[in-house]
Amino acid sequence: MRSLCFAASLLSPIALADNPESALQHADHKALHQIQSDISADNIQKDITKLVSFGTRHTLSETESDSRGIGAARRWIKAEFEKISKACGNCLEVYYQSETISGEKRIPDPVDVVSVIAVQKGTTDPNRYVIMSGDIDSRISDVMNFTDDAPGANDNASGVAGTLEAARVLSKYKFNGSIVYAALAGEEQGLFGGRIMAQQAQKDGWRIKAVLNNDMIGNVEGINGVINNTTARIFAEGTRQTETEQEATTRRFTGGEVDSPSRNLARYIDRMADRYIPNLDTMVIYRLDRFGRGGHHRPFNDLGFPGVRIMETNENYNRQHQDLRTENGIEYGDTLDGVNFDYAAKLTALNAVSLAGMAWAPSPPAKVEIKGAVQPSTTLSWQAADKKQNPHLAGYKVYWRYTDAPQWQFSRYVGNVTEFTLENIVIDNYFFGVASVSKDGYESPVVFPGAAGAFGE
Incomplete structure (x- = not known):
């Protein structure tokens, strides 16, 4: 039907x-068809390659070098957003967002967790926001190893590259609502960048209607041997984390367990895929994230904002959080050869048309x-x-x-x-x-x- x-x-x-x-x-x-067509796999490949070239983007890594570590990576991302803004007549407000974190299991000593944010303000409803995000940081087998190479090509240079490319394309248009492009830090160490951004948005009174978190959007070859570039997953939680006891009692009699704003955001994105993204079928998964795992949409969900995770269907665990090595003929590590750039472009286009559709629509x-x-x-x-x-x-x-x-x-x-x-x-x-x-x-x-x-x- x-x-x-x-x-x-x-x-x-x-x-x-x-x-x-x-x-x-x-x-x-x-x-929206034009936006889909304008997303460039070549641009995404160039951006992922550049992010990988920093060696490691671990949250605790080098910040002073111009060529290695998290500091160099975030400065390059900020410069790219500023270049995009210059091309559209300074239509983006680009800034760092940071907080010093310490005393945590994965950040025991004080570290500045610094994200890069670019805001494209809406023309009639600038305080209504839809957000696309990717994660800057990378890691290998030991989550505390911040010196060895951690390329993070798919996890998650692909999400950051997609966010940059969406900004390049959407910044050519004007929208009624605001669009935010976020390269968030500290994900592997505890979802800190998302938490910092969500709390600041709540403090500033942002009316957030959608968070599209992109975490691993470039792999098409699963650990189970399946190779498929025609599907993607949208993870969306059910009942709001902020639901009160009274609201829960009402829901028991009226329903709504599968109709949270996050779930209906996921249905919206699913319909956009059917209409505007050739050869892509999305799976809406009724769960916050992969089983027992997490991503940067969760801190927004924690505060009651609608948010979903968009990602590949077929994960390859040999390429996630792995030291670079070869064992028993198996190559481990998150390197460039594990990324399908056309597929990453396809999922980026899904984000772009969804953001545009919501920003052009009324609230x-x-x-x-x-x-x-x-x-x-x-x-x-x-x-x-x-x-x-x-x-x-x-x-x-x-x-x-x-x-x-x-x-x-x-x-x-x-x-x-x-x-x-x-x-x-x-x-x-x-x-x-x-x-x-x-x-x-x-x-x-x-x-x-x-x-x-x-x-x-």
Whole structure:
């Protein structure tokens, strides 16, 4: 059914302002196809190669050298962001974000954990943010070995290179909301860069609607022998970490375990892959991260922000966190020859079109509520979007699906209203949500009713 829905909308692109009722299908946007096409595998290869050339990017490594260590790497990343900003008329605000960490298991002595942040401010809603991140640091078998070579080609020069390339392409456009490109530090030592950024964003009142953490986006050959460049994984946690006891009680009776904002962010990215990224199928995985493991989206999730991890499907553990060596005919180590640059470009393009789609769309609906118990119909309501922040708003679309369906199945454009009743659609048999729609058809992620699904104000 979903494939038929996508095919129909591709054959009939809509002009929402002229024919709002046709918004039953997603608009097909030439700009997003162009963004996908503009992502360069060659640029990504050059950037990964440069990051590997620093020898090691361990959090505790050299900071004074111009050619080796974490200090040289972050200075080069900052210079690249500044070069991108200069090309777009200084459209990026580029800065270091740091904190001195000590007394930790993996950082016992004081160390400055320094990330590089580049912010592309939105034109009408600059305090609404979507974020793409990659991790600067690398490691080998001994997590405390900061002197030996740790190339970190795939883990995670690929994520940083993808973030730089997304900035090169998206900085050519103007968006309603803000886009942040983040090269985060200290991931291998304890997710410190993400924690520092998330806490600062919360302190500064950033309205974060999405965090797309890219950690290993370049490997296509799995440890199990599978070679596949046509799939990717999106890890998304369920119930919010910040849920209160009262909210948990409400959720028990209304649902929402599989409709956290992170999960609906993942569904949004999944649909963008189906529409705009050739030969890529994404797997939305209902888990915070790989089994028992973590990544830099987690500190944002810890504070209640929507965030997911985007990465390769087939991991090769011989190339992760390994000393460079050959044993029993097996080559160990995270080196350049283990990276498929075309595949890294494909996942970078997925990030870029998702960021662009959300930044061009109106803000996701706030205060979405639902009622319909012991009634033949279901009524959804929501708060009207701020007109100054969202001058391009056309209206809203109501979505619903069967409760065991992974993706939204049915939708109806309902216009610029704040309440709508779906006649003869029984509340007990479906899950429901609402998305904001712009005048040219860009949609926000779908928002599930109540605290369980809220993207924030």
